[in-house]
Amino acid sequence: MGNPFEGLRAALEVIAQEAKVLPATGQAVEDLMRPDHEEVIDRLRSVEDKVMDVLLETPNRRPYVELRALHRTEKHLLRFFLDGSARTFFLGDAVEGHRRTPIHVAQVGAAAVFRKDDGQVKVAKSVHKIVLMLDKKAVSFGDKVEDLVERAGPTFAFHDTMEEDGETEKSAPGKEPRSRAAHKAHHIMAGEEEKLGRELRRDKDHWLVLDGSLGKDLHPWRDVPQFLGITKSFSREPTFKLPGPRGGRVINLYELLADLPFSARTCAFSVRSGKVVVWYVRLREQRHLDYPLMGVVKVEFPNPTGEAVPSDLIDMLSSAIVAERQVTPHGKDVRWHAHLYPIYLAEQAVKMGFVSSEVLKAGLKWPTQATGAVIP
Amino acid sequence: MADKQTKGNRKQEDRQIIGKASATEREPNSSEKFSFWLAPDQIVNPFDIVEAEQMGKTRTFGLVTNVKQITDAPSHLSNYISSDFGSTEATPQTPRQGANVAEVNVLANYDPSGEYPMGIYMPVQSEAPVRFSNEEGIHVALGIDKMPEKNRIPAGLIRMSNGTRARVYLDSRYVLGPEGAHVNIAGISGLATKTSYAMFLIQSILQTVGANDIAVILLNVKQNDLLVIDKPRKGMTPVEHDIWDELGLKPQPFENVRYLLPWGKDTQTTGLPNCFGEPPDQFQTYAYALEDVVGTRVAPGPGLGLLIRVPDPWDTLGALIGEIQHGISNQEPKWKNVTTWDNLLNGPPLMDKGIPQAVGEVRASSVGRFVRVLRRVVRNRQSGVFVQQRAARRAVNLGEEIRKIQGGQTTVVDIAKLTDEERALVFGHIIQEVYGMYAEATIDERADLPKKVIIFVDELNKYAPSKRGESESSILEYVLDIAARGRSLGVVLVSAEQFMSEVHGQVVGNCATKVIGRSDSSELADAAYRFISQDLKAHLTRLDKGELLLSHPIYRQPVKIEFPRPAYQSIGHE
Numbered sequence: 014m015g016n017p018f019e020g021l022r023a024a025l026e027v028i029a030q031e032a033k034v035l036p037a038t039g040q041a042v043e044d045l046m047r048p049d050h051e052e053v054i055d056r057l058r059s060v061e062d063k064v065m066d067v068l069l070e071t072p073n074r075r076p077y078v079e080l081r082a083l084h085r086t087e088k089h090l091l092r093f094f095l096d097g098s099a100r101t102f103f104l105g106d107a108v109e110g111h112r113r114t115p116i117h118v119a120q121v122g123a124a125a126v127f128r129k130d131d132g133q134v135k136v137a138k139s140v141h142k143i144v145l146m147l148d149k150k151a152v153s154f155g156d157k158v159e160d161l162v163e164r165a166g167p168t169f170a171f172h173d174t175m176e177e178d179g180e181t182e183k184s185a186p187g188k189e190p191r192s193r194a195a196h197k198a199h200h201i202m203a204g205e206e207e208k209l210g211r212e213l214r215r216d217k218d219h220w221l222v223l224d225g226s227l228g229k230d231l232h233p234w235r236d237v238p239q240f241l242g243i244t245k246s247f248s249r250e251p252t253f254k255l256p257g258p259r260g261g262r263v264i265n266l267y268e269l270l271a272d273l274p275f276s277a278r279t280c281a282f283s284v285r286s287g288k289v290v291v292w293y294v295r296l297r298e299q300r301h302l303d304y305p306l307m308g309v310v311k312v313e314f315p316n317p318t319g320e321a322v323p324s325d326l327i328d329m330l331s332s333a334i335v336a337e338r339q340v341t342p343h344g345k346d347v348r349w350h351a352h353l354y355p356i357y358l359a360e361q362a363v364k365m366g367f368v369s370s371e372v373l374k375a376g377l378k379w380p381t382q383a384t385g386a387v388i389p
Numbered sequence: 390m391a392d393k394q395t396k397g398n399r400k401q402e403d404r405q406i407i408g409k410a411s412a413t414e415r416e417p418n419s420s421e422k423f424s425f426w427l428a429p430d431q432i433v434n435p436f437d438i439v440e441a442e443q444m445g446k447t448r449t450f451g452l453v454t455n456v457k458q459i460t461d462a463p464s465h466l467s468n469y470i471s472s473d474f475g476s477t478e479a480t481p482q483t484p485r486q487g488a489n490v491a492e493v494n495v496l497a498n499y500d501p502s503g504e505y506p507m508g509i510y511m512p513v514q515s516e517a518p519v520r521f522s523n524e525e526g527i528h529v530a531l532g533i534d535k536m537p538e539k540n541r542i543p544a545g546l547i548r549m550s551n552g553t554r555a556r557v558y559l560d561s562r563y564v565l566g567p568e569g570a571h572v573n574i575a576g577i578s579g580l581a582t583k584t585s586y587a588m589f590l591i592q593s594i595l596q597t598v599g600a601n602d603i604a605v606i607l608l609n610v611k612q613n614d615l616l617v618i619d620k621p622r623k624g625m626t627p628v629e630h631d632i633w634d635e636l637g638l639k640p641q642p643f644e645n646v647r648y649l650l651p652w653g654k655d656t657q658t659t660g661l662p663n664c665f666g667e668p669p670d671q672f673q674t675y676a677y678a679l680e681d682v683v684g685t686r687v688a689p690g691p692g693l694g695l696l697i698r699v700p701d702p703w704d705t706l707g708a709l710i711g712e713i714q715h716g717i718s719n720q721e722p723k724w725k726n727v728t729t730w731d732n733l734l735n736g737p738p739l740m741d742k743g744i745p746q747a748v749g750e751v752r753a754s755s756v757g758r759f760v761r762v763l764r765r766v767v768r769n770r771q772s773g774v775f776v777q778q779r780a781a782r783r784a785v786n787l788g789e790e791i792r793k794i795q796g797g798q799t800t801v802v803d804i805a806k807l808t809d810e811e812r813a814l815v816f817g818h819i820i821q822e823v824y825g826m827y828a829e830a831t832i833d834e835r836a837d838l839p840k841k842v843i844i845f846v847d848e849l850n851k852y853a854p855s856k857r858g859e860s861e862s863s864i865l866e867y868v869l870d871i872a873a874r875g876r877s878l879g880v881v882l883v884s885a886e887q888f889m890s891e892v893h894g895q896v897v898g899n900c901a902t903k904v905i906g907r908s909d910s911s912e913l914a915d916a917a918y919r920f921i922s923q924d925l926k927a928h929l930t931r932l933d934k935g936e937l938l939l940s941h942p943i944y945r946q947p948v949k950i951e952f953p954r955p956a957y958q959s960i961g962h963e
Contacts (some may be wrong), residue, residue, distance in 0.1 A: 086484055132484045133429075154403075301474050339481040340471035344463035349470075353484045361461070 017368050018376040019367040020116065020165030021145055024158045025104075027184035028116060028147075028367060031154040032107040054203075055226045055311070056248035062291075065282035066254035066263075069290045069316065073324035076255040076269075079277045080294075083332035085132060090333045092219035093137060094355035097206040098276035098363040099198040100372060107152060114148035114155075116154055117174065118377060123206040124362040125213055125221075126355055134358050142170050142207055146194050149173040160355045179229070203228065207296045211237050220330070221373040224356045227289060228311045234316060241330065245351035249306070253282065269293070270341060278312075278331040287319035296338040297350055308350045310334065407431045410441050410517040411490065418512035420495065423451065425519040427489040435928045436949035437549045437642035438522045439493060440532050441513045447500040449513050450522060450530030452946045454924035455766050460487035463479075494922060496530040496945045515718040524555035536560050543593045543636040544939060545586075545950030556636055557950050559590075559902060561598050563942045565841050570876030570903030574937075575889035576906025582935055583885040583888035584614060587845050588955045594843065604794040604839035605820060609803045610812070610847045613666040616803060619646040619956040625956065632953040633668060636835060642957035643799045650803045651811075651893045652784050654773035657901075663806045673833055676784035677814065678778045679730050683717045690788065691818035694937050695864055696766045696810050697759070705725070709751045709759050713739075729777040730767050766810045774811050789816065793824040796839035809851060816852055817864040820844065820871050820880075827878040828870075841879045844871075849884035850891035867891065872899040890915035905947075907932040921947055 028034065046098065068074065081088070101119040111286050124139035145162050149155030155173070162171035178200050178336035203225075210223055211233060226247070234240070253264045273279055273295045281292040290313070297308030316322055322379040334353075342357040368376070408427040412418040417481060423441065427433060445448040462468045462485060473479040483883060498508035527547060528534045550555050563569035572590065574583040577833030591605055610694070621642045633640040639881035645919050650672050662674045693710045701707055713733070716724035719943025724739050726826055733739065738748055745757035767775040776784070794800055804812045804820065823842050830838060846852070850942035853868040871882055884900070897903070897917055905921070912918075913926045920940055921929070925947065929938060932949070939949040 084480060085487070087478070128483060132482065133485075135481060297775045299471075336482045339473055339479050340462075340483065341467070342461070343467040343470045345461060345467075353479075354471075354485075358483070360484060 016376040017372065018143060019120070020169045021143065021162065021377070023165070024145055024171075025377075025379060026076060027157055027161060027235065028107050032109040032152060034105050034107055034116075034379055049246060050158040052120075052224050052248060054199075054245040055244050055246070056323075057228050058229055059248050059251060059284060062284040063250055064252050064254070064263075064282060065085065065291065067283040067287070068256060068280050069283035069287055070281040070324045070327055071321040073280060073327075074256045076257070076280050077273055077277050078280070078324070078328060078330045078331075079274060080328060080335050082276065082336040082338075083329065084336045085130070086327075086335070089128075089130065090218065090220050091222050091332065091337070091355075092128050092217060093125050093213060094128070094134075094226040094353065094359050095123065095125040095206060095210045095213075095221060096356050096359035096363065097121070097202040097371050098360055098367070099195070099202040100367060101146075101198045102197045102370075102377070103194070104377060105379070107156075108211070109152045112151045114151040114199050115174070115194065117146040117194040117198070119144040119146060119194070119201070119371070120367045120373075121202045121205060122363040122366055123209045124359045124366075125209060126359045126362060128355055130180070134355055136143055136362050138209055139362055140209055141168070141363070141367060142197065142201075142205065143168060144170045144172055144201055146172045146197060147173045148175045150175065167342065172197060207233070210240065210299060216220055220333075220351065222356065222368075224359070226311070227315060228340040229285070231288060231315055231317070234315060240315065243334065243356070244311040245315070245348045245355060247311040253279075256280065267305060270295070271311050273305075275299065276335050278327070280315070281322060281324075283316075284313075288316055290314045290316045290322050290327075291328060292331070294334050302350055310353075311349050324337070392771065392810045393602055399746050404520045404523070405435065406518040407439070407490070408519045410513045410515055410519060412515040417669070418515070419514060421515040422495060422508045423449075423493050423579070424490050424514075425508045425517075427456075431489075431551050433491050433521075434550045436547075437551075437901055438496070438527050438547070438555075438948075439491070439519050440492075440499075440522045440526050440530070441517045441519045443498060443504055443509050443513060443517065444511055445500065445509050446502065447498050447509050447925045448526070449498045449509070450496040450526060451884075452496055452530075452948070453491050454494050454922055455492045455927075456489060457492070458487050458489050460485050461548055490922065491624060497532065498941075499526070499529045521549060521551045521553055525556040527553075527620065530945070531557070532945065532950065533558050536943060542590075542597050543638055544590065544941075545937070545952040546632065546635065547948055548951055553634070557939065557948060559941055560943050561594070563901045564594065565598065565603075565843075565881055566876035566879055567877070569942055570881050571872060571900040572848075572881075572902040572904065573889065573897055574883075574885040574888065574904040574906070575892075576904075576908050576932075576937070578887050582937070583904075584611070584847060584907075584935060585935075585955055585959070586952055587902060587956070588615075588618070588769045588887055589952050591843055592641075592643070593636070593638055593641075593843065598841075600644070601797045602840040604796055604842045605799040606791070606794065606823070606842065606844045607799065607801045608816060608819070608844075608846045609801055609805055611805055613664060613803075613805070615801050615958060616648060616650075616664065616666070616669050618799070618801065618955075619669075622954075622956055622958050625954075629953050630827045632951075633956070636953070640953070640956035642848045645687070645797055646799045646801060648672035648801045648803065649675050649785070650786060650791055651772065651774045651807055651815075652776060652779075653806070656694065656773065656784075662803070664803050665805055669689050671789065673786040674784045675774075675790065676779045677774055677787075678776050678779040679717070679733055681779060681786050681788070682814070683714050684788075687719050687787075688896060689714075690719065691814060691821055695814045695817040697762055698813065699758075699762055700808060705751060706759050706762075709748060709755060712749050712751065730775055731777060734764050734768065766808070766890060770808055772807050772811055774807060788822045791819055792826060794823075794839060794842065794917035798839075801847045813852060813864050816846055816868055820864075824867065824871055824874075824878070826882055827907065828874070841881060843883055845883040845885075848887075849896070850886040850888065853893040853896045855891050855893050869893065869895055872896045875899075888912050888915075889917040892917075901942050902949075905929055905938040905940075906936070907934075 081294050099121045104116040106113050122141040125137045126134040126320050127137040128134045159171040162169050207225045223242045226244045227242040249266050252265050253269050273297040279293045281290045285290050292312050295309050302308045337353045339367050340354050342352050408425040410425045437453045440448045440450045469475050540561045542561050544557045544559045546554050607615050619642050648669045650662030650664045651672050662668050682690045727733050739756050745753045747753045804815050852864050910930050938947045939950045
């Protein structure tokens with residue numbers, strides 16, 4: 014097997030020639046993000062919807078709707094499941110005079126799996142990219158590195174760690190480049206996910222489930238039918254106005270979900286000016302779990318017309334989601350209680366395509382023949 | 390069946406890929422073992438033989454030892470939780486991801502080009518395509534392809550999960566000598582079909598190696614199982630005929646059979662031997678008078694030692710037996726009146742008016758002990774085979790009859806109704822005679838003897854026990870001699886027993902071919918079964934009737950075989 018990172022060699026040589034490189038101790042080390050990136054993104058995307066007070070479904074006006082699991086043998090709605098993953102590795106710091114930039118390599122990928130009639134899944138489409146990231150403006154050779162990486166082929170990409178993309182600067186505000194890299198990689202991953210999702214060829218009635226909340230800009234999705242986003246870790250900030258006598262009542266998320274029965278959904282709320290409809294579905298009984306927010310997923314449904322969505326459709330989709338509670342990735346993912354197993358499989362399909370840390374460390378050694386000083 | 394066989398025996402490139410080799414961090418492939426995952430709906434079973442594409446366009450053959458399913462569930466608790474917290478009725482919307490993985494012991498590497506004469510024993514590389522082997526491949530895997538055609542003895546059929554059937558051969562050089570000899574068959578009584586397999590194998594040897602060069606001596610130990618082996622079995626099905634045909638053998642009974650049946654207590658009056666059921670149409674009766682056991686100076690008998698199966702740590706009884714035999718066979722004055730069992734047990738020199746007497750340096754108390762033991766064996770608990778005087782016209786001397794064996798002849802000696810001591814005497818007598826004939830024969834005399842003698846005996850553990858104990862007698866020495874030197878003499882022991890662990894290690898160790906039928910797990914834990922891998926042992930506990938595990942020096946791993954039912958009448962007259 015050839016070195017999968019060969020395409021980055023020329024760019025790394027330039028960095029080593031132009032700057033002093035302080036390699037990461039023990040070669041590349043994985044940069045982990047805390048807290049859960051999915052929750053951070055959901056919080057960012059729903060920042061304008063802190064109070065959900067408009068019900069955008071018809072005719073239901075009840076706060077909670079009980080559901081019966083809709084098994085695939087009865088009606089197989091949810092067929093495609095899409096997820097992405099990103100692993101970021103710190104390669105070292107490039108020092109040029111008084112300026113410096115951390116250098117990161119990320120493995121970014123997305124995969125969609127298709128569920129057949131018998132429930133077995135297969136990979137419908139997947140994409141993997143190796144992304145080199147540095148603070149382009151911090152060093153004089155940034156453009157040259159970018160050019161070299163872009164020329165290495167479609168598997169490779171270059172991104173400026175500090176470039177504004179509308180999310181990274183919010184998810185990691187004020188953070189120095191090294192801390193931003195993992196967030197940046199996830200933003201790149203989200204872009205790959207969306208691209209892959211839009212390009213999927215699906216039959217009529219084959220719904221697509223995206224992992225996480227829907228992007229802010231749904232314009233590129235305008236021609237894409239039948240999809241929804243399911244978030245397992247969601248923002249806890251919004252409050253909700255529930256229908257009821259005397260104008261209803263306003264409650265927070267904890268209160269909303271504490272009363273949400275097993276195998277039921279909340280009423281559907283309007284967010285982003287009605288372009289998206291949001292509701293919550295409880296997959297698992299609370300008695301089995303530690304916390305009211307566990308075992309619940311947040312569903313985002315695109316609603317380009319802004320009109321009220323038929324409650325029957327919401328019920329049907331929610332019932333299909335309830336049926337997804339078997340099986341679970343328990344023991345493999347701490348968020349198993351809200352994780353849909355096909356989404357987990359899509360995530361695994363992405364991760365299985367990543368090269369191992371050992372291969373990455375061996376394949377991403379600083380070019381020793383470069384004239385630039387490599388400080389051991 | 391024919392279709393399936395044809396399907397299984399297609400060329401490698403035409404055969405379906407059933408899975409791909411898989412090497413992981415925790416379970417790497419090695420020169421001895423590899424694993425492969427199975428494509429969905431593919432079925433393999435332990436003992437199937439598969440082949441994987443190997444480096445240098447060679448093929449690596451292996452024996453499936455175990456098949457397991459792996460899933461992405463890290464614990465059973467995860468599965469419990471995944472089933473809606475223990476709901477037995479829950480049907481998963483997406484079935485859990487899992488794969489069936491087969492573990493394989495490497496048998497051989499085959500290089501069709503001949504470029505790598507030593508073969509390639511690199512680990513099978515991950516992702517290498519794996520297929521079921523065909524018969525040709527199975528022969529390569531086991532080493533049968535290198536076995537000269539003339540040395541091949543059909544030993545049964547391998548039947549694989551995909552329907553492929555392959556004939557399995559033993560190398561006659563390792564069954565009849567000189568490279569190795571002896572066959573031992575172990576397994577639970579009734580399920581392991583030990584006798585049936587022994588008889589099939591002997592029939593196969595007679596038909597392929599050449600009946601005229603081989604004399605067969607069979608000891609019938611159970612009912613009248615082997616008392617009608619010269620009669621064809623009626624009602625053989627076409628399927629049974631097919632299996633015999635496939636092995637290149639004729640489904641025929643034994644020919645030229647002599648039956649030697651024991652004298653019984655009623656034989657004097659009824660004329661019938663002491664056997665189960667009706668005796669065969671033609672038979673001879675054998676009996677033991679004192680002189681037949683002791684013998685003469687020129688023709689020594691099997692000896693009284695075979696009858697005394699009690700502890701004798703100081704060899705006191707051995708010394709007394711020596712004294713008695715020497716005295717009687719040389720007709721010394723003191724012993725000349727001792728001509729019958731009664732004389733020996735009741736009269737001088739051992740007894741006087743019912744009181745034991747010292748003989749030579751053996752004290753009277755030891756003589757008394759010897760007389761008590763011998764009386765129990767030849768008088769009180771005897772089946773009738775011990776007679777005061779043997780009338781030569783009505784009963785033969787077994788030793789003399791054994792000395793008459795000829796190539797192409799099968800001699801059945803019935804011991805089914807004899808006591809354990811009597812059985813030991815008869816078996817000991819037979820192997821002593823045969824061993825004597827071959828070991829002491831001059832070159833000229835050897836020419837008149839059959840080239841090979843096959844002796845079949847069941848319950849070998851009674852004659853060659855693993856633990857020296859009460860039942861020990863001088864028969865063990867005879868069995869050990871045959872086991873050790875038989876391959877060079879041409880004397881072959883085909884033996885059977887329920888528990889191989891109870892047979893003397895040297896005897897089992899000298900059996901080049903071992904056959905195991907269904908056995909229980911505690912028995913398989915014994916060191917005698919070290920030649921079988923742990924995974925395969927587990928499957929031995931659930932072998933079906935008629936299925937056996939065959940281990941042969943030529944094979945690199947033991948294989949599971951089936952064989953046709955014998956073509957003779959197995960029990961009684963039809």
